[in-house]
Amino acid sequence: MTTAVETFEALRRRLTGALAVPGEPLYAELATGFNVAIAATPAAVVEARDARDVAEAVRFAAATGRAVAVQATGHGLAGPLDGAILLHTRRLDECVVHPDGWARVGAGVRWQQVLDAAAPHGLAPLCGSATGVGVVGYTTGGGLGPVARTFGWASDRVRAIEIVTGDGVARRVTAVDEPELFWGVRGGKGALGVVTALEFDLVPLPSLYAGALYFAGADASVVMHRWREWSSALPPEATTSLALLQLPPMPGVPEPLAGTFTVAVRFAWTGTPESGEAVLAPLRAAAAPLIDAVRTIPYAAIGMVHADPPGPMPALEETDLLSSLPAEAVDALLAVAGPDARSPQVIVELRQLGGALAAEPAHPSALCHRDAAFVLTIIGVPAPPVAEAIVPHAAALRSALAPWATGGALPNHGAAAGQERIARSYDPATLARLTSLAERYDPANVLRAGQVPLRSAA
Incomplete structure (x- = not known):
């Protein structure tokens, strides 16, 4: 009988980062989300060190018929992730603030890190009300913060996205390069891929x-x-x-x-x-x-x-x-x-x-x-x-x-999965366009375990 360790040994050898399975201390540490009312039980957790690790895990999932979910802080955890590979991004911790008004951050960065790095320059990121939340999950879900009526949604300030799409390809996405993905990732959360880095504008507000x-x-x-x-x-x-x-x-x-x-x-x-x-x-x-x-x-x-x-x-x-x-x-x-x-x-x-x-x-x-x-x-x-x-x-x-009530919901509020919630988060035209993009960029449907699973396991 093949053990969990043997099942994932081939993936482990390809990684720069770590892989943990149930029973190992690192698994217990990384599989726990912010909402401890939800017990996550993925088949394995990959602690990615770089975008290449993310791509290896996504391709392995596609080859073995598994789903992939992603977590930095666990604030968006919406289900148990049974049988999935959980990609943990806390080691993707690059955080660079440019004095001329923009920042580049890795997928493991929390808002307080950006706040502290931007403060000496009199600059402000459009963070959320909880500054311990991860930048990427918050921003790709729209991003509604304490000064939002003045400056708008955080996702509208994004200038570039680095992402491993569901087909295992690492891409750099902007309004000019990969415009369809640039449209879909901003608001679509993790429906199209695993974001490894974001670049976004800051506002002058000391x-x-x-x-x-x-x-x-x-x-x-x-x-x-x-x-x-x-x-x-x-x-x-x-x-x-x-x-x-x-x-x-x-x-x-x-x-x-x-x-x-x-x-x-x-x-x-x-x-x-x-x-x-x-x-x-x-x-x-x-x-x-x-x-x-x-x-x-x-x-x-x-x-x-x-x-x-x-x-x-x-x-x-x-x-x-x-x-x-x-x-x-x-x-x-x-x-x-x-x-x-x-x-x-x-x-x-x-x-x-x-x-x-x-x-x-x-x-x-x-x-x-x-x-x-x-x-x-x-x-x-x-x-x-x-x-x-x-x-x-x-x-x-x-x-x-x-x-x-309008019948709608924001992707980041009241974390939940399922088709009923997806239908509340997006109007029919947007949902149809997102689903079409998912079929193109995630042909094996590996992203079905995320907070925005556009297609079922079937």
């Missing part, structure tokens, strides 16, 4: 007026309705979100927020601090904040705006896009997830879209739903005593907001 206001749960209705009215007139210099929080008492959670229901209003302003303070004044006056953490900060500290958890945790997520947020929608949300609703969710968040996010990019991409007004994200932690209530409650919350 600091900004940003942070969060935290209010008591008793003020949730007043704050939410004020936020709804206030946000409807915001200029594109402002990006904001609101979250209903039930944070557990644990290290890193401030005392006024731990173990109780609170409301967070996040705010990032790219104009002058004085004008930002004036714009935020109506929210500050809505109720007395428990914590007022809005101030001028270095852009490299932008992770404090959302204060997302830095370490792995179990989570169940759901998401929807909303076309509008009238007062009736706020009341419907509060009825199901407000302070008196006994919601089991840790976070129920609304992010305002619009501004630069609604603009057409210089180079079209596979990213859809640019006309949505808000994105709803529901996050529950499956732990006693609320574990069994999380999924049905999330369904009830989505049902309550269904009159304002």
Whole structure:
């Protein structure tokens, strides 16, 4: 009987990096994702050292009928990866910031590395709210960050992509060279290949007026309705979100927020601090904040705006896009997830879209739903005593907001796989074009285990 080690020995000999199978310490280390509610069980993990390792693993998968998945931080893990080869990219750690306004990073780089490298030049990458997230997965899924209404989607700032497509070929992709792939990778996540490096533009923004206001749960209705009215007139210099929080008492959670229901209003302003303070004044006056953490900060500290958890945790997520947020929608949300609703969710968040996010990019991409007004994200932690209530409650919350839902979803929000989710992430024309590209560039369908599996295993 052939063992797992013997099965992969031929691939191991071709690699510069490492290969691990179940039972080996490196396998246990690399197969674990950020969301520990999902137990990944790939047949083997390849810790790639360069693009050649990636190509070897992809070609081996095609030759042996296996699927390939890719992971840098594990934030996008959406399934168990049974029988697949998991490509781990943490060793692809090149990070170079050019003072004239652009960066080149490897697939293993996290946003905080780019933030720190760009700061001495007064430059800013369009990172996400959690700066420990990997650059590549975030950007290829669109990239919705704390200053997105000013500067738009991160994927629209990409100037070049280095990728090993599903046929095992390493390619350099730009708007001029391989324009079809340039369209599809930006928004299509890992549907067409394994990205090994990205080059993208930065923006000149050494600091900004940003942070969060935290209010008591008793003020949730007043704050939410004020936020709804206030946000409807915001200029594109402002990006904001609101979250209903039930944070557990644990290290890193401030005392006024731990173990109780609170409301967070996040705010990032790219104009002058004085004008930002004036714009935020109506929210500050809505109720007395428990914590007022809005101030001028270095852009490299932008992770404090959302204060997302830095370490792995179990989570169940759901998401929807909303076309509008009238007062009736706020009341419907509060009825199901407000302070008196006994919601089991840790976070129920609304992010305002619009501004630069609604603009057409210089180079079209596979990213859809640019006309949505808000994105709803529901996050529950499956732990006693609320574990069994999380999924049905999330369904009830989505049902309550269904009159304002578009039916769509962003690829990066509420990580999930399956045809139903794919259909929500892309309009029919985009999905058909992506599928056609996948048939061309991934003839053996090795990328079927990723977060955007355009074709089934059959």
